Amino acid sequence: MIDPHKRDRLRQNWLRVQQEVAEAANEQGRAADEVTIVAVSKYVDAETTLALIEVGCNDLGESRPQSLWQKYESLQPRSADIRWHLIGHLQRNKVRHTVRCRPVIHSIDSERLLAAVADEAAAQGLTLSVFLEVNISGDSAKTGFQPEQLPPLLERLPAVGVQILGLMAMAGRDTSPVQAGQQFEQLRLLRDRLAAGSAQPLSELSMGMSSDFREAIAAGATMVRIGSRLFEGVTD
Numbered sequence: 001m002i003d004p005h006k007r008d009r010l011r012q013n014w015l016r017v018q019q020e021v022a023e024a025a026n027e028q029g030r031a032a033d034e035v036t037i038v039a040v041s042k043y044v045d046a047e048t049t050l051a052l053i054e055v056g057c058n059d060l061g062e063s064r065p066q067s068l069w070q071k072y073e074s075l076q077p078r079s080a081d082i083r084w085h086l087i088g089h090l091q092r093n094k095v096r097h098t099v100r101c102r103p104v105i106h107s108i109d110s111e112r113l114l115a116a117v118a119d120e121a122a123a124q125g126l127t128l129s130v131f132l133e134v135n136i137s138g139d140s141a142k143t144g145f146q147p148e149q150l151p152p153l154l155e156r157l158p159a160v161g162v163q164i165l166g167l168m169a170m171a172g173r174d175t176s177p178v179q180a181g182q183q184f185e186q187l188r189l190l191r192d193r194l195a196a197g198s199a200q201p202l203s204e205l206s207m208g209m210s211s212d213f214r215e216a217i218a219a220g221a222t223m224v225r226i227g228s229r230l231f232e233g234v235t236d
């Protein structure tokens with residue numbers, strides 16, 4: 001059990017984040033439930049992650065595959081009610097174990113990885129929901145497809161095993177929230193162009209973190225990935 005004060009703080013943080021996300025959506029004339037909050041539990045142990053589930057988070061994100069596997073296992077049977085999200089880089093040798101946890105994968109960053117996930121999911125009788133990660137910031141340290149790689153990719157998607165929800169991106173390092181907003185706007189425009197030119201609706205946009213989720217929602221995010229803001233006063 002985590003300390004009751006920390007649990008209260010976690011509950012308050014979760015309520016506050018939900019409220020802030022709802023306000024940002026409403027400002028755009030969108031309903032609060034059009035934006036899903038993925039609570040990024042990568043900073044905390046399984047016990048604190050359980051507390052997060054108990055205060056009402058159903059979408060949990062991990063950035064390291066091994067941490068996803070460990071939490072998925074250690075939080076059984078609660079894990080079954082959770083929609084897990086893998087938000088960080090996935091190496092192909094970790095695909096099999098990862099697919100078993102049935103996460104939404106936000107970080108498909110190469111055609112080979114997409115094929116590997118699709119093959120493994122099909123072999124396990126599953127269809128996983130995935131995002132194509134795009135390098136919009138031009139930051140060479142960031143993974144992701146270059147925008148020009150996407151039109152041909154969308155023409156030759158795997159027939160089974162994966163469903164493409166849409167595009168995911170991160171703002172570049174050291175960008176201000178305003179600059180991040182411009183990058184998110186670019187991602188939305190890219191999505192609009194790709195959706196118009198292919199059979200894929202790409203209806204979801206995974207973008208925005210603790211420091212820039214308002215800008216992301218203004219630009220059309222349907223999933224925001226929020227970590228540190230949830231743990232203020234909890235992990236320190």
Ligand SMILES: *Cc1c(COP(=O)(O)O)cnc(C)c1O
Pocket residue numbers: 040042063087088170208209210211225226227228229
């Ligand atoms: C850690 C992480 C987040 C959450 O970041 P915060 O700034 O702590 O909200 C979101 N997306 C990805 C890909 C991450 O690795």
